[in-house]
Amino acid sequence: MSHSYRAIGWNRQKRNYDLLVLSFIFVYLGIFIGLGAFIHPNATIETMLIRGLGTCALLMLHVILVIGPLCRLSSAFLPLLYNRRHLGVAMFFMALAHGGLSLFQFHGLGVLNPLVSLFISNLRYDSLSGFPFQPLGFLALLILFLMAATSHDFWLANLTAPVWKRLHMLVYVAYGLIMAHVALGVLQAETNPVLAVLVVIGVVMVMGLHLIAGARERPLDVEIATAGKEELIDVCSVNEIPEGRAHIATIYGERVAVFKHEGRVFALSNVCRHQNGPLGEGRIIDGCITCPWHGYQYLPETGMSPPPFTESVPVFNVEVRNGRVLVGGVRVESKK
Amino acid sequence: MHKDESSEFYIGYQPQGPAGIMRYVRLRLILLAATVISVAILLVYGQRPFADSFFDFGNLQDFEGYVIERPVPLLMVEKIGAPGSLPVRRDYVLVAEGKHGAESIINGFNGKKVRLRGTLIRRDGIEMIEIAGGSVQAIGSKSRSLSKEGGAVGKYILTGEIVDSKCYLGVMNPGQSKPHRECASLCIRGGIPPLFVVRDAAGRKLHLWLLSADGLPVNMDVLDFVAEPVEISGAVEKIDGKLYFLIDPVSISRLKM
Numbered sequence: 001m002s003h004s005y006r007a008i009g010w011n012r013q014k015r016n017y018d019l020l021v022l023s024f025i026f027v028y029l030g031i032f033i034g035l036g037a038f039i040h041p042n043a044t045i046e047t048m049l050i051r052g053l054g055t056c057a058l059l060m061l062h063v064i065l066v067i068g069p070l071c072r073l074s075s076a077f078l079p080l081l082y083n084r085r086h087l088g089v090a091m092f093f094m095a096l097a098h099g100g101l102s103l104f105q106f107h108g109l110g111v112l113n114p115l116v117s118l119f120i121s122n123l124r125y126d127s128l129s130g131f132p133f134q135p136l137g138f139l140a141l142l143i144l145f146l147m148a149a150t151s152h153d154f155w156l157a158n159l160t161a162p163v164w165k166r167l168h169m170l171v172y173v174a175y176g177l178i179m180a181h182v183a184l185g186v187l188q189a190e191t192n193p194v195l196a197v198l199v200v201i202g203v204v205m206v207m208g209l210h211l212i213a214g215a216r217e218r219p220l221d222v223e224i225a226t227a228g229k230e231e232l233i234d235v236c237s238v239n240e241i242p243e244g245r246a247h248i249a250t251i252y253g254e255r256v257a258v259f260k261h262e263g264r265v266f267a268l269s270n271v272c273r274h275q276n277g278p279l280g281e282g283r284i285i286d287g288c289i290t291c292p293w294h295g296y297q298y299l300p301e302t303g304m305s306p307p308p309f310t311e312s313v314p315v316f317n318v319e320v321r322n323g324r325v326l327v328g329g330v331r332v333e334s335k336k
Numbered sequence: 337m338h339k340d341e342s343s344e345f346y347i348g349y350q351p352q353g354p355a356g357i358m359r360y361v362r363l364r365l366i367l368l369a370a371t372v373i374s375v376a377i378l379l380v381y382g383q384r385p386f387a388d389s390f391f392d393f394g395n396l397q398d399f400e401g402y403v404i405e406r407p408v409p410l411l412m413v414e415k416i417g418a419p420g421s422l423p424v425r426r427d428y429v430l431v432a433e434g435k436h437g438a439e440s441i442i443n444g445f446n447g448k449k450v451r452l453r454g455t456l457i458r459r460d461g462i463e464m465i466e467i468a469g470g471s472v473q474a475i476g477s478k479s480r481s482l483s484k485e486g487g488a489v490g491k492y493i494l495t496g497e498i499v500d501s502k503c504y505l506g507v508m509n510p511g512q513s514k515p516h517r518e519c520a521s522l523c524i525r526g527g528i529p530p531l532f533v534v535r536d537a538a539g540r541k542l543h544l545w546l547l548s549a550d551g552l553p554v555n556m557d558v559l560d561f562v563a564e565p566v567e568i569s570g571a572v573e574k575i576d577g578k579l580y581f582l583i584d585p586v587s588i589s590r591l592k593m
Contacts, residue, residue: 009349011348011349011351012351012352013348013349013350013351013353014348020365024368024369024372027369027372027373027376028372028373028375028376031373031376031377031380032376032379032380035376035377035380036380036383039380039381040380040383040385040386042386042387042388042389042509043383043386043509044391044508044509046508047386047508047509047510051379051383055375055376055379059372059375063368075346075357076356076357076360076361077361077364078346078357079346079348079353079357079358079361080361080364082346082348083348105508105519106516106518106519106522107518107519107522108434109433109434109435109436110434110435110436110522110523110525110526111435111436111522111525111526112522112525117518117522118518121517121518121519121521121522121525122517122518122521123560124560130514130517130564132517132518133514133515134518184514185514185515186515188513188514188515189384189510189513189514189515190382190383190384191384192381192382192383192384194378194379194381194382195379195382198375198378198379198382282345283345285345285347290345290347292345292346294348295347295348295349295350
């Protein structure tokens with residue numbers, strides 16, 4: 001949570017997370033380049049670096065993309081989500097090193113500006129087999145740069161969560177460009193099927209987990225039938241809601257989290273102000289609704305974050321009649 | 337699903353995560369580590385073997401010989417052989433640093449004996465020198481030219497790949513095929529002599545230097561056809577042991593992949 005901005009709000013788990021990410025990177029590059037130099041003594045170091053950095057970034061991107069759906073399927077994966085932002089920035093630097101080295105290696109020291117050469121040295125844009133794959137990687141790198149550069153709560157607050165979220169959904173465009181970059185580039189030159197098999201496994205895993213997680217989410221979005229916006233809508237029985245936790249229902253196209261705490265019931269937007277995390281999957285800790293993604297907190301009565309924090313989420317009118325929870329369709333903005 | 341999911345709740349900024357969740361995550365991280373190591377090993381072994389080429393990067397050597405500007409820039413180096421035998425001759429194709437041909441560096445030295453510094457490049461018996469900038473000096477007044485020993489071989493339709501000779505011979509490895517296309521195009525655009533690599537009926541590689549029908553450079557005319565399978569018709573000539581393919585660039589056609 002924030003009331004001022006620091007470059008990184010370090011804590012023990014973030015440090016452990018980053019150490020782990022760096023360890024994985026060093027192990028991967030160590031094996032790829034060290035074993036590579038032994039198995040392929042004729043390979044040049046630039047080639048091994050370009051390939052090692054590129055495949056490392058690709059592997060990291062797959063891990064990043066599967067963390068989201070895995071967390072939807074099991075909250076036990078949430079520790080991997082907590083600092084995913086740093087994983088994303090580290091992945092960008094791997095991709096940048098791969099792209100920068102490639103740009104120098106293949107387009108530097110020539111008669112053309114390297115960026116001009118990148119786009120005109122192969123003009124077979126009309127052919128699938130001959131299609132220039134390097135500009136695809138360059139465009140993906142631009143997207144990854146935008147994401148890494150805005151990967152901070154300062155940008156999240158200033159761009160607003162919906163815009164920031166949409167911007168960061170471009171990771172799927174980058175992923176598509178990168179897979180095309182791989183398929184139209186190195187896969188056309190290599191003869192060993194292991195590379196193609198690994199790529200297919202990666203794509204199937206990313207797409208499959210997203211589809212499974214999406215299918216599991218769908219019932220939540222089944223809207224409760226309503227007559228008019230003024231009506232209080234029966235969303236569940238009080239007994240269905242565990243103490244300190246929430247029942248999630250969709251009314252008027254919006255997910256609402258109905259929390260039970262110390263004999264009272266509260267209805268708030270299910271969307272955390274921080275990164276649109278699912279508040280209804282959170283808990284009430286120390287009297288505050290706590291988001292499961294990054295621990296942002298809100299007071300159940302007002303939807304306001306406890307001072308000095310300033311975030312807030314909308315709250316809804318709620319009543320209990322005969323053991324049933326009724327939520328007002330008319331949204332009441334959080335009380336400031 | 338994690339068995340403690342219903343009772344434990346993870347908050348990242350707390351010093352320690354819940355024991356059950358962290359145990360679950362640690363096991364998954366061990367699996368991830370095994371995946372990372374396996375992928376790295378598979379990708380190392382899955383790469384196509386690298387050509388046996390050589391680029392003596394960082395080791396500048398002195399060379400003395402006669403400069404030949406055409407048809408491809410060469411340095412003819414003669415060394416005294418065993419007593420009673422003819423001098424041993426080795427020809428080095430000349431290129432400049434970066435993605436540049438040697439033409440501007442050796443301009444005016446044709447036939448003259450020079451001393452130059454450069455880096456050795458070698459593959460498949462072909463040797464090349466990347467000349468260090470400003471190192472070419474004329475020494476002596478003797479001059480030499482190519483003997484044109486051999487001459488015309490015949491007209492052929494050949495299939496193969498046009499590569500930039502500098503990368504192919506060792507500066508990059510691999511220095512051919514699709515991932516190298518843009519680099520090959522830029523090198524050839526910069527004056528690096530294009531080489532046509534073909535295989536004969538027995539599967540042996542042949543290397544032919546590409547020239548126009550008049551024996552002039554065709555660099556700008558072959559840019560669209562580098563690093564992919566092509567068919568070209570033209571006349572093969574053999575001069576001092578090297579094969580030259582004199583072509584009309586219009587005859588180049590792509591082979592379907």
